[in-house]
Structures are given as C-alpha cells and as structure tokens.
Amino acid sequence: SIGVHQTEEIQSSFTREHSSIIANSPLSIINTLYGKVNNSTTGEDANIEEDIEIKKKKIFLFACSSEALTKRLRSKTFHAILRQEIAYFDDPNNNTGALCTRLATEASAVQGATGIRIGLMLKNFASLGVGIILAFMFSWQLTLLILGFIPFLVVGSFLERYLATGFASKDKKLFEDVGKVTVESIQNIRTVVQLTKEDYFYKKYCSFLEIPYRSSIKRAYVFGLSFALANSVLYFMLAALFRLGAYLLIKNTVSFKDILSCLGCILFGAQSVGHTVSTSPDYTKAVNAAEKIFEFLNRKPIMDNSSRDGDDIPNFNGQLEFNGVDFIYPNRPESIILRNFKLKIQAGQQVALVGTSGSGKSTVIQLIERFYDANIGQLLIDSKDIRNLNLQWYRSQIGIVSQEPVLFDMSIRENIAYGNNSRNDIPMEEIIEAAKNANIHDFIQKLPQGYETNCGTKGTQLSGGEKQRIAIARALIRNPKILLFDEATSALDSENEKIVQQALDHAKKNRTSITIAHRLSTIQNADMICVLHNGDIVESGTHQELLALHSHYYQLALGKLR
Ligand SMILES: Nc1ncnc2c1ncn2[C@@H]1O[C@H](COP(=O)(O)OP(=O)(O)O)[C@@H](O)[C@H]1O
Ligand SMILES: [Mg+2]
Known part of the structure; x- marks a missing residue:
C-alpha cells in the first residue's frame, strides 16, 4: 500500500517538475550553445571557480540571516500571544491548537520570502532589466517584438500566483484545524481514553489531513498546467523572434552577430523571470504568512497583560469597590452577566459570595483579577480605578486558588x-x-x-x-493583600476539605478575602455574605442575619435553590 501512496505523490510532483523541465530545457540548451559561442571568443573559463566560491559565501550569509529572522519572529509572536487580553483566548479561533500551529508554521514559512530567495529574486529582476537594455542596443526591432510578449508573461505568472495564494490561505486554516484536534485530544487524553473516543479522534484527525492532501493534489495539476501555459508563451516568442530575425537579416538591417547577441540577452532575462515564477508558490505562502504575523504583532491587545504602565498604590490596603458595574463577555454579547453590580469590601474584610451556579460569582472574581474590564461602571481598588493601575504590580498583590488548581x-x-x-x-x-x-x-x-x-x-x-x-x-x-478563593474546596471529599479549609482560614488572616463557596458550612464565619442572583446581589449580611430574612439565603441553606 505504501507503493500506491508513493505513486500518487510521485505523480503530483511529476506534474510540476515535468512541466518545468520541459519548459526550461530548450532555453538552457540554447543558452549553453550561445555561451559556448561566447566563450570561444572571449575565453573566460578561469573565473568559474572564483565565482562558485563567492556564491557559497553568499548562500551562507543569506541562510544565516533567514534563520535568525525565523527565530526572532517566533519569539516575538510568542511574546505577543502572552500579551493578549483574556477575552482574546475565549475566541474559538484562538484556541491552543490553532495558536501553536500558527507559531510553528508561520514563522518558518516566512523563510520562503527571505534569505537566498530574496537574493535570487533581486538578481533575477536585475538580470531582466540588464538583459532588456543590452538587447535594445543590439536590435531595437527584435527587442520591441519581445516586449510585446511581456504582458502575456506577466498575466501567466500572475495567474499562477493567484492560484497559489488561494490555496495557501485555505491550507493554513486546515492545518490549524488539524492542530486543534491534536492538542485537544492529547491534552485530555484521560477523558478521551475513558470515553473510548480514540477511534473517533483518530478518524477526525485523518479526515482533516485528507482535505489538504486532496487540495494539494489538485493544486499540483492546476499549478503544473498554469506553469506550462506561462512558459509556453516563451516558445511563441522565440518563434516570432526567429521569423523577424530572419527577415531583418535578409534585409541586411541587422547582422547575424547582433541577432544572436540580442537573442542571448533576452533569453538571459527571460530565464530569470521563469526562475522567479517557479519559486512563486513558496514565496506567496511566505508573504501570506508574513502578512499574518505582522498583523498579529501589530494587534494592540485591549488590555496588555505585560504592561507596567500606570500607578502603583504605595500603602496598598486591599479595599475593593464595584461601582454600578455592568459586564458582558465579549464573545457572548447577547447576555448581560452583571447588571448595575454594587459591592464594597473594606480592607481586611472576609467576604463570601454564594448563589446558584451561573449567577456570576466567578465573573466577579475575574473582574477583580482584571481579566476583563467592566463595560459600564467602575471597579475601584483603594479608591482608584483599576484601569489606571500598573497591571503587573496589581496582579502581584492578588492570590487566587480556584476549584481546579493548575500546577x-x-x-x-x-x-x-x-x-x-x-x-x-x-x-x-x-x-x-x-x-x-x-x-x-x-x-x-x-x-x-x-x-x-x-x-x-x-x-x-x-x-x-x-x-x-x-x-x-x-x-x-x-x-x-487580596485573596480570592473560587470554590477552592468544592471538588474535595469531606476529609480533605477539612484540611484545606484549615489552611484557607489560616491564610485569610489579616487580608481582604473573597470566598466563593458551594457548601455554606464553609463560609458561616464570613464578615459579610452576599447572595448573587442573575448577576445582582439580592441580599447581604452575616449568616445569622441572612437566615433571619427567610429569603434567598435561607432557601440556599435548605438546599432548595440548588
Ligand atoms: N468566558 C466566558 N465567555 C462567555 N460567557 C461566560 C464565560 N464565563 C462564564 N460565562 C457565562 O457567565 C455566566 C456566569 O458565569 P460564572 O460567573 O462562571 O457563574 P458562577 O461562577 O456563579 O457559577 C454564565 O451564564 C456563564 O455561562
Ligand atoms: Mg464559578
């Protein structure tokens, strides 16, 4: 079966190679012939070795520079990823797999437009220019004729480039999908195995691989065809050139030597263009990748995680105040999570948030960590707007323990x-x-x-x-100064819960603390208990006070609201 796969691969690569060989070989033969004629008159064989030596050095330097560029782009991109606001990562397009794939492929794809490739392209374009100028000097009639063919050449290579671009961006999306599946299944291997979903993920992975494979086969044919078409223009050009050349020769307008020289110069330039065109898919991919990378590097995060701009608070107390905060998650604009949320927490106060699941307790904690900013209203930290604080400093003042600790x-x-x-x-x-x-x-x-x-x-x-x-x-x-506990003991059995609870009680001393608890027994001693319902505090007070109200908290305590 390997043989079957191989033949398909050889076929597809053959389509491309074949057309390029067919397209280029007569040119090189003519060029070699011409070169021979030229050499026999001037005899410059001795320079060849020196030439190779220079070429080697050139390639080496170009290669070094492009490797360094890839490295720099990669580290810059990673740095930029870390700087993005949390909401950025809520977007499914920016999940782990997609970002990792992007980091791995895009930075290296840029190489296609750097280093030796750039050098070659510059050389090729220069060759074309010089070739045309020299050709004009030998015979303007012939050169004009050839220039008439240039638009067709350009259209041919443009077509080719256009086709390759379409494919390249589609490919990228597909590979990101592949990355998503891989990362997701490996990261959650225990769940995958437990649900016996190995086959499902394997098939999903294979089906994703199949699409870029199919499209690359298709591309090989289309690419080969357009390459051949673009290059066939050269032959029509040659035919016209020989005909006009013969006519001019008979008319004695130009000498045989001039025709040959003109032809040589043109071929020299044309071959360079062919060269450039044949490297264009890599180049297009690279330009695409570079565009994406720079777009990303230039993306200004709404909130820069690594920012040290803004104020520190010299004698920080750990006082918090939500001042009429409305909050909506950017990726789910249709639901308002917090509405006119008001909560004042004194320095050193121990506050507990309770409420049904989905009432917005964790959201409050995330706002305090400044993972998101309020849409309306303010969050004041020691009477200062959280948005004016030095984010790095501020976060260093907060300790958090959540339900699923990440080590x-x-x-x-x-x-x-x-x-x-x-x-x-x-x-x-x-x-x-x-x-x-x-x-x-x-x-x-x-x-x-x-x-x-x-x-x-x-x-x-x-x-x-x-x-x-x-x-x-x-x-x-x-x-x-501020400790946040988001259901820190909820996932534990009662034995462990007791031990962890002791640790928590110890930790809370002399600090502002906000505890979200599932089991009300753990927060009975809090200075203030707030009951959240649909993103609003419906009642607050101490355990005894709230029980006496016979309302939400009472219901929660009886387990009726759960
Ligand atoms: N990152 C998020 N993006 C969009 N919606 C979210 C996000 N996190 C939570 N929510 C939604 O916000 C609401 C409140 O969630 P949360 O604060 O986690 O509730 P609680 O912690 O009280 O159970 C829920 O309806 C939840 O679906
Ligand atoms: Mg929660």
Whole structure:
C-alpha cells in the first residue's frame, strides 16, 4: 500500500517538475550553445571557480540571516500571544491548537520570502532589466517584438500566483484545524481514553489531513498546467523572434552577430523571470504568512497583560469597590452577566459570595483579577480605578486558588516559588513557611524526593487535596493583600476539605478575602455574605442575619435553590 501512496505523490510532483523541465530545457540548451559561442571568443573559463566560491559565501550569509529572522519572529509572536487580553483566548479561533500551529508554521514559512530567495529574486529582476537594455542596443526591432510578449508573461505568472495564494490561505486554516484536534485530544487524553473516543479522534484527525492532501493534489495539476501555459508563451516568442530575425537579416538591417547577441540577452532575462515564477508558490505562502504575523504583532491587545504602565498604590490596603458595574463577555454579547453590580469590601474584610451556579460569582472574581474590564461602571481598588493601575504590580498583590488548581510540570518547590516573582531566589525557609501555612509541609516531607518531587503535567501526579494545598502555598508566598478563593474546596471529599479549609482560614488572616463557596458550612464565619442572583446581589449580611430574612439565603441553606 505504501507503493500506491508513493505513486500518487510521485505523480503530483511529476506534474510540476515535468512541466518545468520541459519548459526550461530548450532555453538552457540554447543558452549553453550561445555561451559556448561566447566563450570561444572571449575565453573566460578561469573565473568559474572564483565565482562558485563567492556564491557559497553568499548562500551562507543569506541562510544565516533567514534563520535568525525565523527565530526572532517566533519569539516575538510568542511574546505577543502572552500579551493578549483574556477575552482574546475565549475566541474559538484562538484556541491552543490553532495558536501553536500558527507559531510553528508561520514563522518558518516566512523563510520562503527571505534569505537566498530574496537574493535570487533581486538578481533575477536585475538580470531582466540588464538583459532588456543590452538587447535594445543590439536590435531595437527584435527587442520591441519581445516586449510585446511581456504582458502575456506577466498575466501567466500572475495567474499562477493567484492560484497559489488561494490555496495557501485555505491550507493554513486546515492545518490549524488539524492542530486543534491534536492538542485537544492529547491534552485530555484521560477523558478521551475513558470515553473510548480514540477511534473517533483518530478518524477526525485523518479526515482533516485528507482535505489538504486532496487540495494539494489538485493544486499540483492546476499549478503544473498554469506553469506550462506561462512558459509556453516563451516558445511563441522565440518563434516570432526567429521569423523577424530572419527577415531583418535578409534585409541586411541587422547582422547575424547582433541577432544572436540580442537573442542571448533576452533569453538571459527571460530565464530569470521563469526562475522567479517557479519559486512563486513558496514565496506567496511566505508573504501570506508574513502578512499574518505582522498583523498579529501589530494587534494592540485591549488590555496588555505585560504592561507596567500606570500607578502603583504605595500603602496598598486591599479595599475593593464595584461601582454600578455592568459586564458582558465579549464573545457572548447577547447576555448581560452583571447588571448595575454594587459591592464594597473594606480592607481586611472576609467576604463570601454564594448563589446558584451561573449567577456570576466567578465573573466577579475575574473582574477583580482584571481579566476583563467592566463595560459600564467602575471597579475601584483603594479608591482608584483599576484601569489606571500598573497591571503587573496589581496582579502581584492578588492570590487566587480556584476549584481546579493548575500546577506546572516541575518540582513542588518550583511550583510554590512561582507564586512570587518579585525575586529570583526565594529562600527555602520561605517556601517551607508557606507550605506549613498551607497544611502541606508534612505531606511533602514524607515524599522520597521531598520538595524536589515533580508534580507531573498539570499536577496529575498528586491528589486533588494535595494540589489544592500546594496552590494555596503558591498563593501565600506572594504575601498578597487580596485573596480570592473560587470554590477552592468544592471538588474535595469531606476529609480533605477539612484540611484545606484549615489552611484557607489560616491564610485569610489579616487580608481582604473573597470566598466563593458551594457548601455554606464553609463560609458561616464570613464578615459579610452576599447572595448573587442573575448577576445582582439580592441580599447581604452575616449568616445569622441572612437566615433571619427567610429569603434567598435561607432557601440556599435548605438546599432548595440548588
Ligand atoms: N468566558 C466566558 N465567555 C462567555 N460567557 C461566560 C464565560 N464565563 C462564564 N460565562 C457565562 O457567565 C455566566 C456566569 O458565569 P460564572 O460567573 O462562571 O457563574 P458562577 O461562577 O456563579 O457559577 C454564565 O451564564 C456563564 O455561562
Ligand atoms: Mg464559578
């Protein structure tokens, strides 16, 4: 069966190669013949070796520069990806697979328009220009005749370029889809295996691969055909040239030598154009890729994650105030998530948010982290608009522990130390201190490799409770003024919940904290409990006060609203 596949591949490449060989060979023969005639009169054989040496150096320098360019484009693109606002990543077009594929393919595709290719194209265009000027000097009649053919040549190569462009952009989209499937299935391999969806994803992957394959076969034929057409113009030109040349010769208007020289110059130029045309698909792809990359690099993120512009607050207290905030997720403009949301949290206050699923609790947390900005109204941090603050500084003041903690594929020590990037070297004592406060130190010590134990990809080598406590240690080591807990204990069994809860209670001391809790038992001691319903606070107060109201909170406590 490999043979069958091979023949198809050979066929498609043959179509292209074949036409180019047929198109180019007579030219080179004539050129060689002409070159021989020329050499026998001037005899410049000795220069050839020197020429090759220069060529080698030229290729080397061009290659180096294009490799460096690819590297630079890649790192710039990655940097730009990291800078985009969170809403950018909500767009399905910008999911992991698509972005990774783009990063991998586009930067290297640009090579097609750089380095040696650019050099060659410059050379070729220069050759054409020089060729035409010289040809005019030998015989203007013949040259004019040839120039008449130039529009056809241009149309031919334009057609070719146009066809290749259409294919190139379609290809890109398809490969992004392929990337999506790969990343999604590998990232979620446990779920895929558990649902026994291996075959489904395999078939989906293959079907995606099939489309670019089919289109590339089609392209090979179309490309071969248009290439042949574009080049056939050259033969008609030659025929006309010989006819007129013979006529002029009989009329004694030009000498035989002039015809030959004119022909040589023109062929020299024409061959250069042919060369340029034959490298145009790569070139088009490259130009397309470059366009996309620069478009992306020039994209100004609505909110620049890496920005250090704006103010720091010198004696930051951790006071928060939502001042009539309306919020809509940019990718779902039809539903208003928060409506005229008002909430004031004093420095050091422990606030709990409760409410049915989908009532907007996590959204409030995301606004506090400034993953999104309010559409209407303001979020004030120590009485300053959050949008005027230095984002990097502000985020460093916040610790967050969510339901599904994400650990990186590195040691426990590094995972904890990642919480604090104000310094490069976090002393071991501080890490241990944070671990102790998070109730995880004893566990870590019992591990054979202690703090150097690897957490595995996404922390898969630890249990939920252990991961959660490491995440708490990571939040604590930055000594944040504001702590956010988004259902931090919801995924845990009651035994683990107790241990994690202890760690949380300890962490909340002397800090502003906002806790989202599923089980009301965990937030009974909060200074203020806010009940959210459809993006609005419907009641707030202490546990006792709210119970006495016999309303939303009471219903929640009885489990009726769930
Ligand atoms: N990234 C997002 N893009 C669009 N809609 C979202 C996004 N995140 C949450 N939502 C929607 O916002 C509403 C509130 O969600 P959320 O704040 O997560 O609720 P809760 O945490 O209270 O369960 C839900 O209807 C949810 O579908
Ligand atoms: Mg939530």
